[in-house]
Amino acid sequence: MTALVPYTPTALTRYEMNERVVPPVTDIYETADSFVVKLDLPGATKESIKLQVEPRKLVVQSSITADESMNLLYSEIGRKRYYREFNIGDGINVEGIHASFEDGVLTITLPKTDEMKAREIKIQ
Amino acid sequence: MMVRVAYPNIFDELIEEFFTPALDVTPTVYPAIDILENDAATVVVAEVPGVKKEDVSLKYENNVLTISGERKPYEIPQDARILLNEMRVRKFTRSIEIPHDVDAEKITAEMNNGVLRVTLPKAEVARTRTIEIK
Numbered sequence: 001m002t003a004l005v006p007y008t009p010t011a012l013t014r015y016e017m018n019e020r021v022v023p024p025v026t027d028i029y030e031t032a033d034s035f036v037v038k039l040d041l042p043g044a045t046k047e048s049i050k051l052q053v054e055p056r057k058l059v060v061q062s063s064i065t066a067d068e069s070m071n072l073l074y075s076e077i078g079r080k081r082y083y084r085e086f087n088i089g090d091g092i093n094v095e096g097i098h099a100s101f102e103d104g105v106l107t108i109t110l111p112k113t114d115e116m117k118a119r120e121i122k123i124q
Numbered sequence: 125m126m127v128r129v130a131y132p133n134i135f136d137e138l139i140e141e142f143f144t145p146a147l148d149v150t151p152t153v154y155p156a157i158d159i160l161e162n163d164a165a166t167v168v169v170a171e172v173p174g175v176k177k178e179d180v181s182l183k184y185e186n187n188v189l190t191i192s193g194e195r196k197p198y199e200i201p202q203d204a205r206i207l208l209n210e211m212r213v214r215k216f217t218r219s220i221e222i223p224h225d226v227d228a229e230k231i232t233a234e235m236n237n238g239v240l241r242v243t244l245p246k247a248e249v250a251r252t253r254t255i256e257i258k
Contacts, residue, residue: 025173028208031201038198040211042171042238070160070167077158077171104173104238105198 019079024060026084033117035110041082042104049106053094058086060106091116154216155191163252165245166222173238174198174211182242184228189242192217224250
């Protein structure tokens with residue numbers, strides 16, 4: 001049998017694509033009293049982000065809810081999930097870790113313990 | 125239906141790719157986009173984390189949508205020591221050719237959680253219609 005019109009796939013739904021695990025783009029800087037980790041998580045929401053502090057490890061992950069109702073004509077973003085982990089040493093005040101999410105950027109502040117903070121030593 | 129997407133500064137990107145380490149997670153084409161479509165409209169989705177609404181401009185001309193803008197650097201204390209810097213994109217621009225006529229007056233855009241969504245309603249002539257048999 002010959003097809004009258006050759007089948008050309010034009011659009012696929014997000015559901016048909018495989019979900020990729022993507023490490024978020026990250027900036028880290030250190031100040032006198034804390035470490036600050038910034039991660040690009042476009043498309044995530046405050047509720048979808050999971051932030052875990054394990055012994056010596058900080059894990060950031062988030063799923064993305066994709067719009068399944070429309071045809072996908074072209075895709076670079078696709079279906080994905082964010083995952084990245086960071087090693088953290090001693091000297092972090094785990095209880096004091098806090099985070100905020102704005103414009104798709106997650107900012108995590110990891111305060112240093114008092115012992116870790118830089119101290120100026122006076123010369124006697 | 126075909127979608128044409130411009131890749132600006134291909135040559136610059138090649139040079140940049142040559143000099144950046146393999147583990148770099150920064151995307152080379154920025155912003156990353158998805159193009160969605162249904163009977164009523166085409167939607168262009170672009171990832172623009174850290175970009176403020178007022179720093180993005182949209183232009184629609186001759187069936188081409190151009191997204192441009194700037195990611196302003198965040199506040200950083202003077203005494204800070206940078207340990208990792210992957211967020212490098214500052215100014216960006218990208219053009220997308222829309223494969224149908226658009227009702228340009230009704231184009232809308234919104235920004236949420238670092239994602240820009242531009243809805244381009246299909247012009248009446250471009251819409252799918254059911255043809256009745258008389």
